[in-house]
Amino acid sequence: xxxxxxxxxxxxxxxxxxxxxxxxxxxxxxxxxxxxxxxxxxxxxxxxxxxxxxxxxxxxxxxxxxxxxxxxxxxxxxxxxxxxxxxxxxxxxxxxxxxxxxxxxxxxxxxxxxxxxxxxxxxxxxxxxxxxxxxxxxxxxxxxxxxxxxxxxxxxxxxxxxxxxxxxxxxxxxxxxxxxxxxxxxxxxxxxxxxxxxxxxxxxxxxxxxxxxxxxxxxxxxxxxxxxxxxxx
Amino acid sequence: xxxxxxxxxxxxxxxxxxxxxxxxxxxxxxxxxxxxxxxxxxxxxxxxxxxxxxxxxxxxxxxxxxxxxxxxxxxxxxxxxxxxxxxxxxxxxxxxxxxxxxx
Amino acid sequence: xxxxxxxxxxxxxxxxxxxxxxxxxxxxxxxxxxxxxxxxxxxxxxxxxxxxxxxxxxxxxxxxxxxxxxxxxxxxxxxxxxxxxxxxxxxxxxxxxxxxxxxxxxxx
Numbered sequence: 001x002x003x004x005x006x007x008x009x010x011x012x013x014x015x016x017x018x019x020x021x022x023x024x025x026x027x028x029x030x031x032x033x034x035x036x037x038x039x040x041x042x043x044x045x046x047x048x049x050x051x052x053x054x055x056x057x058x059x060x061x062x063x064x065x066x067x068x069x070x071x072x073x074x075x076x077x078x079x080x081x082x083x084x085x086x087x088x089x090x091x092x093x094x095x096x097x098x099x100x101x102x103x104x105x106x107x108x109x110x111x112x113x114x115x116x117x118x119x120x121x122x123x124x125x126x127x128x129x130x131x132x133x134x135x136x137x138x139x140x141x142x143x144x145x146x147x148x149x150x151x152x153x154x155x156x157x158x159x160x161x162x163x164x165x166x167x168x169x170x171x172x173x174x175x176x177x178x179x180x181x182x183x184x185x186x187x188x189x190x191x192x193x194x195x196x197x198x199x200x201x202x203x204x205x206x207x208x209x210x211x212x213x214x215x216x217x218x219x220x221x222x223x224x225x226x227x228x229x230x231x232x233x
Numbered sequence: 234x235x236x237x238x239x240x241x242x243x244x245x246x247x248x249x250x251x252x253x254x255x256x257x258x259x260x261x262x263x264x265x266x267x268x269x270x271x272x273x274x275x276x277x278x279x280x281x282x283x284x285x286x287x288x289x290x291x292x293x294x295x296x297x298x299x300x301x302x303x304x305x306x307x308x309x310x311x312x313x314x315x316x317x318x319x320x321x322x323x324x325x326x327x328x329x330x331x332x333x334x335x336x
Numbered sequence: 337x338x339x340x341x342x343x344x345x346x347x348x349x350x351x352x353x354x355x356x357x358x359x360x361x362x363x364x365x366x367x368x369x370x371x372x373x374x375x376x377x378x379x380x381x382x383x384x385x386x387x388x389x390x391x392x393x394x395x396x397x398x399x400x401x402x403x404x405x406x407x408x409x410x411x412x413x414x415x416x417x418x419x420x421x422x423x424x425x426x427x428x429x430x431x432x433x434x435x436x437x438x439x440x441x442x443x444x
Contacts, residue, residue: 013258016333021301021308022260027325028308029267031317038270046266046273095381112242112367114283115299124257124265128250130299136247139369139423140413148250158420163242165365166402166426167384234359236368243369243413284363284391314393 053123055194057088058171061121062197063189066176075173076100083121092120094167099160099199101175106157108146108199109172110138111164118169122194129198139163149201172199179205238291261300268303277310285309345401345429351377353405354435355427363391366431370423374435375407378424386428401429 015023032038064086065072075082079098083090090096096118099107111117112135117125128134137145142161143153153159162170174196180188187207196203257265271277285306286294294302311317347353357372358364365387380403385396406424409417 014333016330018260019298019301021297021304022258023326023329024308024322025260025264025267025304026329027322028304028311028317029263031321031325032267032271032311035316037276037316038267038274042270042274043263043266046269047262050262050265050269094384097379110242112369113239113365114286126252127254127299128252131251132241132295133247134250136241136244137250138242139367140243140417142421143418145250149252155418155420158422159418160406160422160424163367163370163423163425165367166381166387166428168381168402168404168426234361237364240368242367278390278393280363280387280390280396281393283387287363 050119050124053120055122055192055197056189057083057086057121057123058118058194058197059189059192060086061088061171062173062192062203063185065173066180066188067185072100072173079171088121090120093118093169096121096169096171098171098173099162100173101199101202103175104157106146106151106153106159106175106199106202107170107172108138108142108159108161109164109170110135110161112136112139113163113165116164116169118171121169121171122197126194146200149195151201172197174199174203177203177205237287238294239287257300264300264304264307268307271307276316277314281310282306285313345380345383345403347377347380347401347403347429347432347434349377349379352435353377353403353432355405356431356433358431363388366427367425369412370405370407370425370427373407373412375405375411377403378406379404381426403427403429403432405432 015026029043033040061075061083065075071082071085074085076098079096080090080093083096099109101107110129115125115130115135117129119125134145139161142159146153146159164170174192176188177191180191190207191204193201193204195201268282272279282303283306286302288309289297289302289305293305297305308317308319308322312319352374353376354374355366355371358366380401382402383399384402386398386400387396390396403426404424405427406422409421409423410419412423
């Protein structure tokens with residue numbers, strides 16, 4: 001049985017300082033395990049599943065679509081099968097739609113009602129995607145939002161904002177930057193930021209010093225899982 | 234029936250998008266994993282969680298953080314389905330708080 | 337827009353539709369800002385269990401047809417929107433009715 005009072009990881013607050021609901025999840029977790037509703041292993045599996053998902057998956061798909069026109073066709077026609085081709089498990093998505101950006105059209109995705117997001121591909125959504133300001137503004141002022149992310153579009157480009165209200169999960173296929181015709185797939189993937197696959201910005205046009213999608217944010221050390229509390233590790 | 238407090242697309246008064254991000258705390262990762270595990274086991278559906286979140290009092294909805302809202306919804310659904318009771322969660326939490334105490 | 341479904345649903349791509357202005361209790365996934373607005377069917381997503389029923393522990397059957405409905409931003413928000421821009425929302429069939437209007441009346 002896990003002890004909720006184990007040693008804390010550096011960036012965490014001591015548990016007695018947590019907010020009301022933050023504390024309650026530890027109690028809920030222990031009770032659910034005691035009652036056999038879910039197991040320690042079930043929780044561990046979900047943590048690992050989530051950690052394996054990051055924008056790097058999406059960047060792989062995009063880079064392949066940029067270099068291989070046939071793959072791009074397959075990706076748009078049947079995204080889940082195309083993910084499987086690339087070793088990406090998209091089976092948890094009920095219905096998956098890829099939105100192709102062009103010189104004339106840019107897409108942007110929001111969930112105004114909550115925070116629906118293609119988690120099985122991209123991992124957890126960024127805080128800003130879940131924020132009230134984004135959820136309120138994206139449908140009415142997408143160009144203003146894009147400007148904040150550095151994307152200024154002329155009026156003759158069509159902006160299409162998708163409000164993800166049901167079981168469809170959307171991924172933007174960003175426009176390939178000019179001048180990258182001879183680039184390798186690996187280098188192209190470094191231009192594909194998470195935010196360009198949500199649609200608030202275009203991809204980068206030069207490889208950054210620190211490649212995007214390599215953040216360890218999705219892989220923190222977890223005091224309740226890694227430090228010997230989980231019998232599987 | 235007034236507009237749901239979660240139904241905010243197009244509402245005026247929103248400010249700039251705060252692009253800063255925070256590393257998830259352990260409790261947030263745990264909330265996420267418990268939620269997913271309950272779904273994978275068929276104990277509850279995402280639609281039930283959304284509905285529970287919409288039923289949170291509107292002032293509390295705006296004040297709570299994202300994962301706090303998830304935890305409140307998890308608790309509400311588990312109590313609604315008679316899997317746990319509020320009293321036993323309170324008791325378990327009281328035990329923990331005794332252990333956690335002050336450093 | 338990728339594969340769509342050959343569905344026996346009521347609407348097909350290109351059909352002009354208006355979102356009903358329903359105002360009932362429950363778990364509704366049609367956002368307030370789009371109710372009463374008119375647009376057109378962009379894609380037929382297929383049939384899914386009804387979230388309004390799933391949200392209360394029921395089985396969500398019979399499945400309902402889900403559509404991608406496109407709207408001119410100017411029809412939803414008024415003249416200040418960029419003329420080419422669109423907002424697209426996934427909406428269930430029971431929220432939609434045929435529209436013969438070219439443009440909806442704006443609410444705000």
